[in-house]
Amino acid sequence: xxxxLANPTRFLRLADRLLPxxxxxxxxxxxxGTVWGLGYAPADxxxxxxxxxxxxxxxxxxxxxxxYSFMAIASFVGLVWKHPLAxxxxxxxxxxxxxxxxxxxxxxxxxxxxxxxxxxxxDARLTSMLxxxxxxxxxxxxxxxxxxPERASKAAAILALVGAVNVPIVxxxxxxxxxxxxxxxxxxxxxxxxxxxxxxxxxxxxxxxQLYFVTVLLWRMKAELIxxxxxxxxxxxxxxxx
Amino acid sequence: MDAVATFLAMxxxxxFVWPSFALTFAVMIGLAVASRRALRKAQRxxxxxxxxxxxxxxxxxxxx
Numbered sequence: 001x002x003x004x005l006a007n008p009t010r011f012l013r014l015a016d017r018l019l020p021x022x023x024x025x026x027x028x029x030x031x032x033g034t035v036w037g038l039g040y041a042p043a044d045x046x047x048x049x050x051x052x053x054x055x056x057x058x059x060x061x062x063x064x065x066x067x068y069s070f071m072a073i074a075s076f077v078g079l080v081w082k083h084p085l086a087x088x089x090x091x092x093x094x095x096x097x098x099x100x101x102x103x104x105x106x107x108x109x110x111x112x113x114x115x116x117x118x119x120x121x122x123d124a125r126l127t128s129m130l131x132x133x134x135x136x137x138x139x140x141x142x143x144x145x146x147x148x149p150e151r152a153s154k155a156a157a158i159l160a161l162v163g164a165v166n167v168p169i170v171x172x173x174x175x176x177x178x179x180x181x182x183x184x185x186x187x188x189x190x191x192x193x194x195x196x197x198x199x200x201x202x203x204x205x206x207x208x209x210q211l212y213f214v215t216v217l218l219w220r221m222k223a224e225l226i227x228x229x230x231x232x233x234x235x236x237x238x239x240x241x242x
Numbered sequence: 243m244d245a246v247a248t249f250l251a252m253x254x255x256x257x258f259v260w261p262s263f264a265l266t267f268a269v270m271i272g273l274a275v276a277s278r279r280a281l282r283k284a285q286r287x288x289x290x291x292x293x294x295x296x297x298x299x300x301x302x303x304x305x306x
Binding site for chain 2: 034038039043048049050052053056057060095096099100102103106107110111113114212215216219220222223226227229230233234237
């Protein structure tokens with residue numbers, strides 16, 4: 001599968017076939033999850049309606065972590081096997097992950113103020129999430145600081161891999177250190193501990209966010225591949241004219 | 243109209259719930275629109291370049 005897709009033309013053709021479906025499903029899942037979460041899911045007996053912030057906060061945080069893991073794995077594949085789509089995929093994922101990370105941080109703050117009485121604490125979960133955001137920003141900055149794609153991709157890939165150590169820290173920070181942040185209640189070995197009336201809309205929204213990620217990722221990868229072709233052609237033209 | 247007002251009030255937490263959703267959708271729609279635009283721009287550039295090269299030769303090396 002991965003070797004077959006190494007041909008960018010074949011990849012672009014597959015992407016074009018998938019994209020209309022992905023786009024439509026993303027919109028449908030978003031409408032379903034949001035209407036369910038805002039209108040039909042019950043308010044929490046302790047947290048009242050602020051619990052609805054969870055329907056965007058938690059999927060955004062998951063996608064911020066997924067995005068970084070995806071980026072790190074793609075960077076590894078690019079460095080080791082020189083798969084021609086790997087660095088394209090990693091570069092395309094970074095702004096999406098950064099966006100989700102920012103959303104998770106700000107919505108967490110908007111949830112923390114009414115429930116914990118503070119916008120921010122420097123505890124392990126919040127701080128490691130902020131570090132994740134800076135890693136994304138550094139990765140994006142590194143790509144734009146180096147003009148040549150081959151060199152930029154190598155430097156950025158190394159940054160992505162070094163930063164990957166932060167991902168398990170984010171995930172397990174709530175277990176390793178005492179924190180205001182609540183522990184995992186969905187992704188647990190012994191099953192979710194939250195009520196199905198809230199869990200289902202949460203999962204629908206998580207699927208919506210994931211579909212969105214894949215859709216926009218494919219758009220961005222297409223743009224990058226076409227942009228590289230434009231660059232190659234322009235350089236070719238310039239070389240012939242000189 | 244009461245039901246709508248109750249819904250919008252979000253149990254007194256309207257100032258926290260609505261900005262959370264607004265920010266989430268603003269970021270996601272913004273990234274999607276920017277990505278679409280970059281794609282369109284690249285596609286236009288490629289079309290222009292291919293029009294300006296009437297004699298297309300097979301190039302050695304990778305095309306993309």
